[in-house]
Each structure stands twice: as C-alpha cells, then as structure tokens.
C-alpha cells in the first residue's frame with residue numbers, strides 16, 4: 184500500500200503547522216490549504232526545512248475553503264484518505280462583535296468542505312473542536328460526556344460543527360468523524376523554527392506573556408485574583424502544541440478502526456495550572472521578570488478548566504508527554520529566535 188494522503192485545512196496556522204511536521208515525519212502525503220488570513224507562508228517554508236527529504240510529500244495551496252470550485256480542484260487532483268480540519272477564525276472577543284463573520288467563515292467553510300468531501304467520496308474527518316464547548320464546567324476534570332454550551336459566537340460555531348458531524352453520521356454511517364476538544368495549546372516546536380504568531384495584540388495568556396518578555400508589551404494584566412483556586416487566579420490545562428500534534432496522528436490512525444463512527448476526545452494533560460504558576464514557570468525558563476497588573480475578571484471566563492484524559496489514553500493510545508517547564512522553554516526558544524513572529528518574507 185502506498186503512503187496515505189491527508190488534506191489539512193488551516194495547515195499554515197499554529198496547531199496546523201506543528202501537525203503537518205508530525206504527519207510528514209510519519210510518512211503521510213500532505214496537502215495544505217490555507218487562505219493565510221491568520222498565518223504566513225513562511226510557516227510552510229519552515230516546516231519543509233524541518234522535515235528534510237519528506238518535504239517532497241508536502242504541497243501548499245493558498246485557497247479559502249469557502250471557494251468551492253478551488254476546493255473541488257484540489258480533490259479532483261488527489262484522492263484523500265482523510266481530512267484534518269483546522270481552518271477557522273478563533274478570536275472570542277472578535278466573534279462577539281462580528282458574529283456573522285464567524286458563522287460565514289467557520290460554518291459555511293465547514294459545510295463547503297463536507298460537501299466537497301462527500302462528492303469525492305472522502306468521508307473521514309478530524310475536526311478541531313475546543314474545551315470552550317464545556318462553558319463554565321460544574322466540576323473538573325471535564326469528561327467528554329459533560330453537558331455542552333456556547334458562551335459566545337466562536338464557541339457556538341464549534342458546537343454547531345460538532346452537531347453537524349453527529350447529524351451527518353446519523354444519516355450516513357460511511358462517515359467517520361473524530362472531534363478533538365483541545366484544552367490550552369502553548370509552546371512551540373523544540374527547534375524554535377515554528378510557533379504561534381498572532382496578528383495584533385494577543386488575547387490568550389501565553390502569547391501575551393511572550394510579548395511582555397520580548398518588550399512588546401509593558402505588563403501582563405492578570406484577569407481576576409479572587410477565584411476559588413490555589414492563588415485566586417484562573418486555572419487551565421495547558422498542553423504542549425507538539426503533544427497536541429501527536430494527538431492528531433493518533434486520531435488519524437483511529438479513523439481506520441472499522442468500529443469508529445462519530446467520536447469525541449479531549450486533548451489535554453489533565454493538570455490544572457494557575458495564571459501565576461504559568462508566569463512563574465515562564466520567568467524561570469526565560470530569566471525575564473514579567474511585570475503584572477492585577478485587574479478584574481474577564482467577562483465570560485471560567486474559574487477552573489482541565490481535562491479528563493482517560494478516554495484519549497484508552498482509545499487513541501495517546502497521552503501528553505510534556506510538562507509546563509518544557510512548554511515554557513520551547514515558547515521562549517521560539518520567542519528569542521522570532522521576537523516579531525515570522526518575517527513577511529523568508530530572507531535566507
């Protein structure tokens with residue numbers, strides 16, 4: 184049997200680029216489609232540099248997944264064994280102000296992709312869902328059976344797409360879906376060659392800490408110091424992006440299990456870390472002092488969120504390997520080598 188072919192939507196982005204490295208290392212033929220709306224083609228160049236000869240198995244097309252004829256052309260040229268679907272907008276605050284933009288990009292984009300997949304007989308999908316679908320969980324750890332809710336339009340797109348996948352599977356059991364609920368991905372490839380490159384001011388904690396450390400922001404605002412947690416700050420399940428990438432290759436292998444239908448898995452470490460603990464670990468890894476400004480809670484934030492990991496361990500045979508120190512070390516390595524993210528053009 185020849186190498187399996189995988190289409191990766193959003194593969195130039197943060198999680199996508201790390202996953203593409205793993206796919207190429209594992210011998211998959213990989214086609215990336217991305218509109219580069221929140222990413223840079225330099226990420227693709229860097230991925231190629233990281234994988235040596237395997238770069239021959241990677242091709243990139245700058246297209247929007249809502250462009251059906253362009254997507255059909257990609258499927259007409261390659262018979263895909265599966266699709267990993269990262270492409271989407273992900274800024275919670277922006278989604279509150281521009282819900283239609285989020286519904287158009289995330290929902291219409293996914294419907295277009297699923298329609299083209301059906302037309303070309305490719306019915307295996309791994310989808311990037313989020314722990315955001317647990318809302319403010321009534322207890323922790325969050326198991327996959329917890330009730331689901333959406334606190335904002337971004338979260339609603341994740342929930343709607345999950346529901347769409349469940350309905351499609353109910354209508355046609357030839358489909359196989361794996362819905363991966365990511366907790367909080369941070370860190371970067373240990374080479375420092377690829378990492379997260381948010382456009383504008385970051386909303387998430389780790390990219391903000393990084394920008395303070397390299398002098399792009401004066402101080403970190405700590406959103407809430409009165410939570411019922413060990414030090415009063417919010418607790419999250421941070422997961423190394425390389426572990427997350429490995430979770431995707433594990434999910435792809437699971438798609439060839441004849442018994443799989445539409446399944447959900449948490450991808451987290453099962454450990455909770457507070458804002459102050461993460462800051463302190465980052466200070467240790469970087470040798471930089473992160474000035475803090477303690478402010479009120481951010482609206483919509485949950486108190487404590489971390490994953491139950493047993494289902495992924497048991498059924499995907501996958502478990503996160505890296506700890507907070509590794510995540511901070513690799514984040515800092517990426518930050519030192521790329522303090523302003525990817526250059527607009529690769530010069531070397």
Ligand code: NAD
Pocket residue numbers: 192193194195196197198199216217218219220221222223246247248249268269270271272273288292311312313314365366367368
């Ligand atoms: P990212 O923005 O770095 O990557 C998403 C990629 O999709 C970008 O390269 C962007 O240009 C591309 N894209 C967006 N809309 C597109 C479209 N219509 N057509 C083609 N390409 C398009 O984000 P990421 O952090 O790598 O996240 C990947 C996925 O994982 C997203 O769906 C996100 O919602 C989900 N997710 C991310 C996190 C997180 O904290 N990073 C947590 C949970 C879930």
Ligand code: UD1
Pocket residue numbers: 273275276313314315337338366367386387388389391403404405406407416417418419458481482483484485
């Ligand atoms: C946020 C999103 C969530 C999304 C997730 C991953 C909100 C309300 N939720 O979750 O939908 O799935 O990102 O992309 O935006 N913090 C600070 N200062 C900062 C930034 C964050 O103190 O400048 C705190 C937050 O209050 C929280 C923790 O750091 O306690 C983590 O925040 P963040 O990285 O934004 O992730 P989530 O809140 O988990």
